[in-house]
Amino acid sequence: MITEKTITDFVYREADLLDTMQWQAWLDLFHPEGRYWMPLEWQQQDPVLQPSLMYEDLLLLKVRVERLAGERTFSQKPKSRCHHLLQAPQIIACDPEAGLFKARTSYIYTETRGDMLERYSGWASHDLVRVGDDLKIKLKRVDLVNFDAPFGNIQLFM
Amino acid sequence: MANYRNNAFAIEALVRQAEVHRDVYVDPEIFEIEMEHLFPNSWVYVGHASQLAKPGDFITATIGRQPVMASRHTDGTIHVFYNRCPHKGVKIASEPCGHTGKFFRCPYHAWSFKTDGSLLAIPLKKGYEGTGFGDAQANEGLSKIKNVVVYRDFIFAQLNDNGVSFEDYFGESLSTIDNMVERSPEGKLAVVAAPIRYMHTCNWKMLVENQTDTCHPMVAHESSAGTAVKVWKREQGDGTETPMAVQLYGPFMSPYEFYEQSGIRIWPNGHGHTGVANSIHSNYSDIEGYLAQMVAAYGEKRAHEILGEVRHNTVYFPNVMVKGAVQILRNFIPIAVDKTLVESWVYRLVGAPDKLYERALMYNRFINAPTSIVGHDDLEMYERAQEGLKSNGNQWVNLQRLYEAGEPADVTAVINGTSERQMRNQFHAWAKFMTIDMDKRIEAAE
Numbered sequence: 001m002i003t004e005k006t007i008t009d010f011v012y013r014e015a016d017l018l019d020t021m022q023w024q025a026w027l028d029l030f031h032p033e034g035r036y037w038m039p040l041e042w043q044q045q046d047p048v049l050q051p052s053l054m055y056e057d058l059l060l061l062k063v064r065v066e067r068l069a070g071e072r073t074f075s076q077k078p079k080s081r082c083h084h085l086l087q088a089p090q091i092i093a094c095d096p097e098a099g100l101f102k103a104r105t106s107y108i109y110t111e112t113r114g115d116m117l118e119r120y121s122g123w124a125s126h127d128l129v130r131v132g133d134d135l136k137i138k139l140k141r142v143d144l145v146n147f148d149a150p151f152g153n154i155q156l157f158m
Numbered sequence: 159m160a161n162y163r164n165n166a167f168a169i170e171a172l173v174r175q176a177e178v179h180r181d182v183y184v185d186p187e188i189f190e191i192e193m194e195h196l197f198p199n200s201w202v203y204v205g206h207a208s209q210l211a212k213p214g215d216f217i218t219a220t221i222g223r224q225p226v227m228a229s230r231h232t233d234g235t236i237h238v239f240y241n242r243c244p245h246k247g248v249k250i251a252s253e254p255c256g257h258t259g260k261f262f263r264c265p266y267h268a269w270s271f272k273t274d275g276s277l278l279a280i281p282l283k284k285g286y287e288g289t290g291f292g293d294a295q296a297n298e299g300l301s302k303i304k305n306v307v308v309y310r311d312f313i314f315a316q317l318n319d320n321g322v323s324f325e326d327y328f329g330e331s332l333s334t335i336d337n338m339v340e341r342s343p344e345g346k347l348a349v350v351a352a353p354i355r356y357m358h359t360c361n362w363k364m365l366v367e368n369q370t371d372t373c374h375p376m377v378a379h380e381s382s383a384g385t386a387v388k389v390w391k392r393e394q395g396d397g398t399e400t401p402m403a404v405q406l407y408g409p410f411m412s413p414y415e416f417y418e419q420s421g422i423r424i425w426p427n428g429h430g431h432t433g434v435a436n437s438i439h440s441n442y443s444d445i446e447g448y449l450a451q452m453v454a455a456y457g458e459k460r461a462h463e464i465l466g467e468v469r470h471n472t473v474y475f476p477n478v479m480v481k482g483a484v485q486i487l488r489n490f491i492p493i494a495v496d497k498t499l500v501e502s503w504v505y506r507l508v509g510a511p512d513k514l515y516e517r518a519l520m521y522n523r524f525i526n527a528p529t530s531i532v533g534h535d536d537l538e539m540y541e542r543a544q545e546g547l548k549s550n551g552n553q554w555v556n557l558q559r560l561y562e563a564g565e566p567a568d569v570t571a572v573i574n575g576t577s578e579r580q581m582r583n584q585f586h587a588w589a590k591f592m593t594i595d596m597d598k599r600i601e602a603a604e
């Protein structure tokens with residue numbers, strides 16, 4: 001039985017897996033057709049014919065994760081670390097009949113590397129589907145409040 | 159460290175035949191001189207006419223560090239002026255783009271200007287009667303930039319009158335813009351979205367040089383492109399059709415021989431491009447319906463000529479790179495000696511299938527974005543160079559690859575694609591446009 005608490009726990013667990021760099025376990029949260037999307041427009045509707053910062057399927061997310069550990073991944077010497085500070089997720093939909101599970105979570109995200117520390121604010125939207133007893137990510141959408149500002153490298157996941 | 163201000167000879171001495179002194183990347187005074195001389199002396203990209211579709215539309219930009227704006231006047235002409243009120247200097251436009259209606263109105267004291275920049279009205283005008291205001295520069299309205307050329311909708315401006323015309327400055331290098339425009343069956347490009355912006359903590363010239371640095375992709379991008387190829391092979395086997403994403407990443411891992419034979423073409427005044435015979439953009443899969451549209455528009459022979467020209471990166475000196483085959487323009491905007499803002503614009507090929515725009519957008523976010531793994535590889539190298547160049551052990555950067563003694567500057571030539579000659583070409587132009595407006599006679603007499 002999937003309840004609102006199941007969704008909330010899922011969102012917290014996802015952030016925790018990222019913060020503890022359990023990359024494989026994080027990838028396992030995605031549905032095979034899942035996507036990770038960082039829009040580049042306010043309330044953007046289209047990830048394909050409008051520019052985005054990221055719009056990636058599981059194959060590309062695997063590339064990113066594998067790259068992080070690469071012997072010749074020079075931008076990870078030293079390695080980055082991250083920290084998610086989440087507000088309580090807002091449940092947008094929890095409808096087991098229709099298979100609709102959605103949450104929106106306000107966050108502050110910190111990414112550090114060496115002596116550098118960058119902080120970002122925004123909203124994460126989770127579109128989840130049930131696979132067996134588990135929830136899987138159909139779409140994780142990350143809207144930065146200042147998506148239109150020029151950033152340096154963002155190497156991990158918000 | 160030499161004193162470079164008003165010292166054309168010291169500036170020229172930074173550029174040797176096949177080496178440049180590190181001060182060109184790290185010295186704050188050199189950066190100031192670039193802002194005061196190099197950028198005003200060059201023809202600089204301001205924007206695209208499709209961003210000024212209707213009269214009253216405007217865009218803002220900077221040339222060096224001077225704020226400028228371009229607008230579409232009531233009669234349809236495009237004007238470029240300094241973004242600064244003639245009264246007390248307030249910027250007239252504060253957004254990257256917008257629509258002002260019939261006139262611009264300064265938000266401070268409401269002086270207003272026609273969309274060609276001329277003064278329209280001043281509140282309480284009688285306060286200027288008998289003051290000689292008619293002779294004041296303010297009476298002319300927004301200071302206009304005279305040297306403006308709109309070439310196939312690309313707006314370029316040159317702030318200084320140094321006698322180098324647009325045609326002389328760019329010459330045959332404009333063929334890359336031609337090719338990009340002709341890739342639209344209607345011969346038209348359109349900017350329909352904001353660029354991807356990416357901040358770099360390095361000197362702007364490192365980015366420009368990297369555009370024709372063909373010996374770095376297989377090394378620096380092994381982590382991104384190499385991993386993409388590896389993961390794809392493992393996950394999918396070799397049987398299935400290669401997805402668009404892997405088609406875009408894969409060619410970055412091409413071996414040295416590939417780049418050697420694909421060639422580099424240089425032009426006078428620091429322009430040049432990689433990918434003469436073929437390029438990393440050559441083997442993308444066909445997009446349904448596109449070739450038929452092109453043949454209908456241009457005829458069989460011409461359509462194949464246009465699509466057969468797959469130049470890789472074309473550098474428009476000083477600070478723009480154009481990719482005709484994927485409809486991207488990267489603008490390397492200098493902020494400080496060690497800070498550069500990159501704005502990567504994608505043009506939509508008017509009349510072409512959506513899939514082409516989808517691919518160009520994908521390429522853009524894969525290769526040059528804060529969230530791009532290829533971008534991460536590159537920026538790491540620039541940052542390390544910016545730090546490393548502070549060391550005094552060796553104060554010269556070596557650009558000697560395939561250097562030939564006495565090779566002529568300011569010529570058109572096609573050469574081995576792993577040559578660093580385009581970088582030498584850029585620095586020759588750099589020394590020229592840094593000092594073209596400096597009085598060298600005085601110093602010679604000293």
Ligand code: FES
Pocket residue numbers: 243244245246247248264265266267268269
């Ligand atoms: S500063 Fe513009 S009207 Fe006074």
Ligand SMILES: [Fe+2]
Pocket residue numbers: 368374375378379532536
């Ligand atoms: Fe690169």
